[in-house]
Amino acid sequence: MDISYQEYNKKSDIHGTVLYPATMIAPAQKDILLQYVDTQMGTKIIDPFYGSGTSLYEVANISRKVQIYGCDINPFAKLITQTKLDGTSKNINNSINQLIKRLNSDMNFEIHHFENIEKWYRQDVIKTLSKIRAAINLEKDNLDRKFFWVIFSNLVRKFSNTRSSTYKLHMKPSDKIDNINSEKIEEHYIKSLQEGKKFYCNNYNYKELAKNDSIQYLDVFNDDFFDILITSPPYGDNHTTVPYGQFSSLVLFWINADDLDLEGWELENYSIIDSKSLGGHLRNKALTEEEYKIVEPYISNINEDKVKKVKSFMRDYFDFLYQAIRITSGHLILTLGNRTVDKILIDLTRITKDVFNIKGLEFINEYSREIQRKRTPRVIKVDNTEISSMNNEYVIVYKKTKDRLKVY
Ligand SMILES: C[S@@+](CC[C@H](N)C(=O)[O-])C[C@H]1O[C@@H](n2cnc3c(N)ncnc32)[C@H](O)[C@@H]1O
Known part of the structure; x- marks a missing residue:
């Protein structure tokens, strides 16, 4: 075969x-x-x-x-696998529309913070990702919210200062960081939700x-x-082959911990998952x-x-x-x-x-x-x-x- x-x-x-x-x-x-x-x-x-x-x-x-x-x-890994198997709710179209409304409004939101966030994101990117994060947090349906996080994880990586050529955290050269277009983040996100939703019906x-x-x-x-x-x-x-933990760390710092299955040690540092x-x-x-x-x-x-x-x-x-x-x-x-x-x-x-x-x-x-x-x-x-x-x-x-x- x-x-x-x-x-x-x-x-x-x-x-x-x-x-x-x-x-x-x-x-x-x-x-x-x-x-x-x-x-x-x-x-x-x-x-x-x-x-x-x-x-x-x-x-x-x-x-x-x-x-x-x-x-x-x-x-x-658990969030992704669970979401693939669970799918979204039947009202996913409505949930996406509500999310878009929140993003288009003057909603109040907290600027998200974790250790070294400024190293891995430009200030304007932090602001936009924080707004999307807050808008996702307001989604009441557990299935739809988890789907939103899974698709959000791509933004966390794509618009970060880390290179896409490696799974390790490794800073992009400064000209590449300057070229990140933060104005496109919301548009990119909504497009990915619209395109991705048809697959999450399991x-x-x-x-x-x-x-x-x-x-x-x-x-x-x-x-x-x-x-x-x-x-x-x-x-x-993982340290010398594929650093699954390091790859996932920025995502785990951005997603609301209430939506993750955490034992408590996972966010201690960028490579603790790899060490365990x-x-x-x-x-x-x-x-x-x-x-x-x-x-x-x-x-x-x-x-x-x-x-x-x-x-x-x-x-x-x-x-x-x-x-x-x-x-x-x-x-x-x-x-x-x-x-x-x-x-x-x-x-x-x-x-x-x-x-x-x-x-x-x-x-x-x-x-x-x-x-x-x-x-x-x-x-x-x-x-x-x-x-x-x-x-x-x-x-x-x-x-x-x-x-x-x-x-x-
Ligand atoms: C090769 S990947 C699996 C990829 C998967 N087949 C897929 O298609 O996405 C290996 C996985 O093993 C996990 N892993 C490594 N050590 C582990 C351990 N001690 N217990 C449970 N999972 C572990 C990593 O987090 C990683 O997700």
Whole structure:
């Protein structure tokens, strides 16, 4: 099956209405899911790293009988996924008209503030975003207000002083900052709401979307609870791969905290979500001998400091894999990328397959596609040597077949 989807244009569906890093290709996930989801039975499915909810939204559109569970540590991911699955109210047109009226009026509003806001936004941009924020806050319908926030998140990024070429917070050069046209913000926002609303009509009755650390979250489920696990886990610690938390931080500072699922620590600083994510902090628990053997070929030639980080990520990743195997009774479908550290490819796909094979899972299928890169160059320079960055993505499908299983 060809899953390259070279022609896929995100703008043609719900996934193109909001920017989130390293998302899955929706039609590829749908094609794969169609092969494994039982549309007649109430399949229980989980995505433990749902991000912007690509796989969960796609499965919801395959069958209304699917029971959906998911988890992500990032509150912005939860807001997006929940809104995609919930959709808007039936009165969304009226809600948008009311919002436009408020924006066209001389409404009183507070100028929003958070630490360092002046670094990331020009004063006139802060004023306009504050007005839109206040207008959104006045929307009484919870579904419509959340839809307004999701679309607002694009403005928070587009009109900020941070570059669009990277997911990290990185100041634009001053001439680019001077060129930001704040007069266009409201117009841009209203247009995006009008264009985006048609996609948010799902109203899906899912089971549970958690905002939590997956390793903790998965622990509570009984063995074999889920029929299918589908996910794309991070492929390295967020700090040195994709900083989902840093990317989301400005958005999280702008959105009313009452509309976010927060544990309390998420707004402490710009990168705290990345530090709490998979491999983000060093753990006391070491790799076992068996685990070490699996990763040794990749870490034996990299710098000592970086080895610590890779091992720390692998510690979390192995724990995730064991939980994934334990709680799933049927198919495990993982979309994986392989990163490079010190010019050495860390073959996460091979590592994952090794674990699945050791644990006795049955190999069902493998697909690969080239990643169309926009924010990371295909070739990056390390110590003045050009090496290829992560350019391929793999989807592996394994099955837990009771008689083959070793103790997990
Ligand atoms: C590759 S992205 C998933 C993207 C998603 N498939 C999509 O299409 O949008 C990986 C996700 O894992 C989340 N994550 C990282 N560490 C986590 C952890 N310990 N617990 C839960 N989620 C975590 C990140 O916040 C990020 O959203």
